[in-house]
Amino acid sequence: MIVHRLVTFFFSKAVNVLDLVVKENVRHGDEYALLRLSPVKGRMPEVLPGQFVMVDVPGCRETFLRRPISINYADQRELWLLIRRAGVGTNTLCDLPQGAVISVVMPLGRGFSLDVSGNVLLVGGGVGVAPLLMLGKRFVARGVDVRFLLGARTSTEVLQLDLFRQTGETHVATDDGSLGHHGLVSTHPLLEQGAIDHIACCGPMPMMQAVAHIARQRGINCEVSLENHMACGLGACLCCVEDTVDQGNVCVCKDGPVFNINRLRWT
Amino acid sequence: MDLSVQIGKLRLKNPVMTASGTFGYGEEYADFIDLNRLGGIVVKGTTLLPRQGNPYPRMAETPSGMINAVGLQNKGVEHFVNEIYPRLRNLDTAVVVNVSGSTVEDYVGVCERLAGLKVDAVEINISCPNVKQGGMSFGTNCASAESVVRAVRQVWPGTMIVKLTPNVTNVAEIALAVEAAGADAVSLTNTFLAMAIDVERRRPVLSSVTGGLSGPCIRPIAVRMVWQVACAVSIPIIGIGGIMNGRDVVEFMLAGATAVQIGTANFIDPQATVKAIDFLDDYLTRHKFANARALIGAMELE
Ligand SMILES: Cc1cc2nc3c(=O)[nH]c(=O)nc-3n(C[C@H](O)[C@H](O)[C@H](O)COP(=O)(O)OP(=O)(O)OC[C@H]3O[C@@H](n4cnc5c(N)ncnc54)[C@H](O)[C@@H]3O)c2cc1C
Ligand SMILES: Cc1cc2nc3c(=O)[nH]c(=O)nc-3n(C[C@H](O)[C@H](O)[C@H](O)COP(=O)(O)O)c2cc1C
Ligand code: FES
Numbered sequence: 001m002i003v004h005r006l007v008t009f010f011f012s013k014a015v016n017v018l019d020l021v022v023k024e025n026v027r028h029g030d031e032y033a034l035l036r037l038s039p040v041k042g043r044m045p046e047v048l049p050g051q052f053v054m055v056d057v058p059g060c061r062e063t064f065l066r067r068p069i070s071i072n073y074a075d076q077r078e079l080w081l082l083i084r085r086a087g088v089g090t091n092t093l094c095d096l097p098q099g100a101v102i103s104v105v106m107p108l109g110r111g112f113s114l115d116v117s118g119n120v121l122l123v124g125g126g127v128g129v130a131p132l133l134m135l136g137k138r139f140v141a142r143g144v145d146v147r148f149l150l151g152a153r154t155s156t157e158v159l160q161l162d163l164f165r166q167t168g169e170t171h172v173a174t175d176d177g178s179l180g181h182h183g184l185v186s187t188h189p190l191l192e193q194g195a196i197d198h199i200a201c202c203g204p205m206p207m208m209q210a211v212a213h214i215a216r217q218r219g220i221n222c223e224v225s226l227e228n229h230m231a232c233g234l235g236a237c238l239c240c241v242e243d244t245v246d247q248g249n250v251c252v253c254k255d256g257p258v259f260n261i262n263r264l265r266w267t
Numbered sequence: 268m269d270l271s272v273q274i275g276k277l278r279l280k281n282p283v284m285t286a287s288g289t290f291g292y293g294e295e296y297a298d299f300i301d302l303n304r305l306g307g308i309v310v311k312g313t314t315l316l317p318r319q320g321n322p323y324p325r326m327a328e329t330p331s332g333m334i335n336a337v338g339l340q341n342k343g344v345e346h347f348v349n350e351i352y353p354r355l356r357n358l359d360t361a362v363v364v365n366v367s368g369s370t371v372e373d374y375v376g377v378c379e380r381l382a383g384l385k386v387d388a389v390e391i392n393i394s395c396p397n398v399k400q401g402g403m404s405f406g407t408n409c410a411s412a413e414s415v416v417r418a419v420r421q422v423w424p425g426t427m428i429v430k431l432t433p434n435v436t437n438v439a440e441i442a443l444a445v446e447a448a449g450a451d452a453v454s455l456t457n458t459f460l461a462m463a464i465d466v467e468r469r470r471p472v473l474s475s476v477t478g479g480l481s482g483p484c485i486r487p488i489a490v491r492m493v494w495q496v497a498c499a500v501s502i503p504i505i506g507i508g509g510i511m512n513g514r515d516v517v518e519f520m521l522a523g524a525t526a527v528q529i530g531t532a533n534f535i536d537p538q539a540t541v542k543a544i545d546f547l548d549d550y551l552t553r554h555k556f557a558n559a560r561a562l563i564g565a566m567e568l569e
Contacts (some may be wrong), residue, residue: 017536017537064328064332228323233534234295234534236534239326241320241325248319249340
């Protein structure tokens, strides 16, 4: 334990409860918001791509539990959360004014594998693109060749397109054909024929299922990020379990949220 | 301030423990608090054999609370003894093992296996609403509750806490029965049998349809039950149910609890336990109590 403490202290990775202030709330259409947050005091802890935070929704009578939200981007001074209005809690978060203070527990979970090589494709759908921005940046910094494939219902819902384009080669698929490939990401020619050695994927369940299916068929190594409902986010309550091939029920919050598809039963 | 309290043979450094199933094995919270500050840690429900628990989904959020249907997922007592216990034994806090089973023999088997260790106490869970056999059914009638307690008493010489279910007509009656059968203390309450329906899909939210309700929504009922039991029995009572902070700890102690357990609150604030201890310390000073024991049952009627 003491050794563990020292190690986490040294890398300032320790999980903590932090108060963050909203520096800016950038709306993306009616349904999405990007919260740019910074610590009320001190620095941000070091985070890994694919990790998430548990946010206490301030001043909302209907939410009791914290809400899990992926880390979209983080550095020593800032944390970005990209949020879709899914219900009362996320609605309140999307409407937070500048200056509002929220409590987050972070950083949580195990992120995406960073030790990969060859042609890497990051596939995101809807708000599921959130963790892929930081992952892509991290890969680029490691000299890995990354491409992005982003899906959305329509062109205005392709989130953070400019930032992805700045980071790497970016392909788009929209359900209505208003931008890029017309159809689901899983029907994009890149996925079906492109040279790919590794996929990291986050998005709605049907999309991840379709991508995992293709990866299976083509023998491509593939990781997905799951969104099981959570209560604690710490591996304590065992509410968020996913049934795995190797270990039965494991906590998505602690063992995941990122899983290799070979461990999952639904792929 | 002297915060210590006595539960059977067990001296707790302060009355604040953690509730089974909400605090893992303590390690999950080591990044947030100094575990050695706790009065005690009650570990996950432990059964004789490993259990996978219920299928996902296991949780429904409700107004000021949540319903869980974990179903006692754990790796069994052997795993606890070999893998978990060696890590916990060095902590400077009481370690209490929550024991669950489907038959009387299950409870006895787990306690026999624990008897050789320096476990501070067992908490006999006759109140789990999330298992098909045994569990809560032992805690809903006096005769079966007694039979479990008597059998465990034969093999467990240490402190035995019996955890009661609120899902009964008269909780004081069950408390009296387990006291007579040899329990050193009772803890209450476990979760309230509850359910939630996803109205859009017209399906139950939980895979097991029903589950156990916890959180501040149950607190007033739990306080009432602790008070009723305090009026009936003379063994110590550990109050549980929706405690979110130090004020709530004081409320349970005023109603007659000697100690308390904090459960669901740990999910909202991983530091809830130590904040509650600090509050209690300050409260006792402000109200000129000599020590924490003086607070037990100190509610004034008239
Ligand atoms: C690891 C992880 C990372 C996530 N990252 C993001 C992110 O970056 N951005 C983002 O917008 N959302 C993210 N989510 C989903 C987000 O947590 C849920 O949308 C949110 O909890 C819903 O809360 P609410 O109060 O708005 O909705 P509620 O009113 O509670 O529910 C509205 C609807 O959302 C569903 N829902 C509730 N909780 C969850 C959940 N945990 N996951 C999925 N659906 C849920 C409910 O079943 C219901 O249909 C993530 C979830 C997980 C587990
Ligand atoms: C996710 C979860 C798992 C639980 N698991 C157990 C268990 O294994 N054994 C047990 O006796 N009680 C279990 N409980 C009940 C708690 O220990 C406690 O009695 C109850 O939650 C009420 O307290 P609270 O409102 O402070 O959470 C569990 C509760 C929750 C929320
Ligand atoms: S959310 Fe509690 S264990 Fe994962």
